[in-house]
Amino acid sequence: MSLVLEKRESSSPLVNFLVPVLSVLFALLLGALIIYLSGFDPGVAYLEMLSGAFGSGYAISETIVKAIPLMLCALGVGLAFKTVLWNIGAEGQLYMGAWAAGWVALSFPQGQSWWLIPLMMIAGFLAGALWGLVPGILKASLNVNEIITSLLLNYVAILWVDYFVYGPWKDPKGYGFPFTPFFGEGAWLPTFFGTRVHLGIVFAIFAAIIIYFLLKSTRLGYEIRVIGENPRAAKYAGMNIFRNIIIVFIISGGLAGLAGMAEVSGVIHRLQHAISPGYGYTAIIIAWLSRLNPIATVLVAILFGGLLVGGFSVRSIGLSESLVYVIQGIILFLLLAGDILTRYRLSWRGRS
């Protein structure tokens, strides 16, 4: 008897569901081992994380605050992945969106007008879209590898924001710290129930619903699915691939840009160095973990928001919060490894 991998004829919904779930569970197990080796009790650490993330109303609200930019970015990269466009530039697109929104807010420091926030949203979306368009146009017209261009543009965007917060836009009363003055309150997104949860959550859920219907029941969504699965068939069917690549990068970058806008307008209320602790990268894991399903993306993003918030609370027992990034990395690793099981099945084969 030997254990062999057999190619699956069809994908099994159960396995498609189990692989991500088990990836998370095994990652937590491996994380426990690491905690143990660092000299801590994994049970205590995980309980601490759990209560830090979901243990109280406040904890849950903080988790959702972190989940908002994750949702928006993950919806954006997920749509690009669906088209087999590897946009890993959500981080940079988020920074550019934040920068553009900040620019609008700082230009109207006294602004109390109703149009200020919509204008910031448009600016944030457009700036992210523009940042996504660079790899998009290069890919569509010259077939330049979008992984490299979108990744490298992240650093450009981060340094671009740094230039402004260390330079021309630095708060003169900020004791030299790298941030701008606070935006006028008219540029702050409204929050709910006295928590830090802001209107961005509505953007994110709205975006998830739109993308869900976009893929399911629109011509554009149909084209995206065909192009993603088989570009030659798309060409044969008379689809304009160039146009679709451009549109997908605009939506994908725009959503990340909106995440940046929501983050500075809803949480930080100014531009600063290091706006994002890597939301754009974590979004890649979320998109994969949710199998590019926009509704699942929302839920998985909350889980990852909890992981981030829980990571802060384990500091109280002396563990480093970078544990969270270790676990995130292990999840992605296991997920990619586990993907083989969605295409192959294990079976026992005897020699007769």
Add this chain to the structure above:
Amino acid sequence: MEGIVKRFPGVLANDHVDFEVRTGEVHALLGENGAGKTTLMSILAGIYRADAGNIYINSRRVHIKSPRDAIKEGVGMIHQNFLLINSHSVAENITLGYDRPRFLLKRKKLEQEIQEIGQQFGLEVDPQAKIWQLSVGEQQRVEILKMLYRGAKILILDEPTAVLTPQEVQELFSTLRRMAQAGHAVVFISHKLDEVMRISDRITVLRKGRKVATLATRDTNPGELARLMVGREVFFDIKKSPPKPGEEVLAIRDLHALSDKGLPALKGVSLSVYSGEILGIAGVAGNGQKELAEVISGLRPAKGGKVLICGKDLTSVPPRRVIEEKVAYIPEDRKGVGTVGNLSVLDNLILKDYRRAPFSSGTFLNLRYIRDHASSLVEKFQIITPTLETSAKLLSGGNLQRLILAREISCSPKLMIAVHPTRGLDVSATESVHRMLLEQRENGAAILLISEDLDELTAISDRLAVIYEGEIMGIVKPKEVTLEEIGLMMAGKKRKTLESLEVTS
């Protein structure tokens, strides 16, 4: 080979197959596509390993675990796709991967040996020539030489005639004969009855992974073989009404185009296809057929000349414009171009129609209409699928082709381009494809049928154009010429211009 079993996901490719080949014979392995012929021989050649069963060579049980083991046991297989390196010479290709010479290439000696083997079996090739300079027939000779040089005693040829002209087939057959006379055992895999009757001494018929019979060729006839292959009588004659060609639907004037490699593939092709007729394009693969179909459908730009459809100039317009003129296109590559494997049958059925009413209005798809439309097509064209949501990649070849035809026919095309529409299909699927093409012809569509299968072309086309190296060698009525004449045109040797035949009515 005894009791060979090989299982692939969802298919039992070989189900306890027994097979024997003797020295000095040409043994044909006959069966429809998917009958398990290639699988069985791939097991003998060490490419697959059987799940069960034993192999004996000269009454000795052998364990063949790799192609290297196979060649040690004297088994060599020549595949449909040649495994040659284009920029290397014939001699270099023949020694590649072989453990002799050990270290230094003794070029002169090697070339001499190759020439000797070549002369012995009628496989003359210049050992110094580079592969890319050779014709397909010559490349095949190199593959055979490679196996002979390595001492193969059992030679397996997998559908070797698919890429050859009738003249080259003749040469190949005399080579196979000589090899058998020299004491080799030759296995000839094919699904073509006439070839099998011509070349083989014995025939083993496989059907759906099982061995049906082994017969001496002289004791059988094509009718019996066909019955064994498909398990029922096949009708070779296709009922067809006399042509009633109408107006000119497709006009191609002095068309030029480049191949993927940037070389001229079409050199001044002029053709007309009239409504209510089937114009067949005959030719050995790679003589510009693919480029011709792609230029008409807008997938490849023309370098010169014109494509007119119903009088409208549609030269080098985007594919979408051509689709809008009701041009149906059945591409050669069903899985790579014609369908999207991971999407559902439903999604695949609207690939051409999704952008027009009533399938969609503006931004949104009309999901209810699409579902009704898809289920009626599935029923009408007898596409066998568990549900409309089933991924297209799970459909069998015949069902997939029916799906494509259903989709392409549902727009009631004015012009239909069909490229190798029956390649790889079994007899019943082939029959249904032919029936559908003829139905469209009855309905007044103009049909351009590109195929390598001369039997198919002569059976269903009204006129036949022969293409060779991007030029039309002539246009004939299939009933007025012999296969040999067509064969000569396919080889580019004779330019037959029957201008009078171009005007058919």
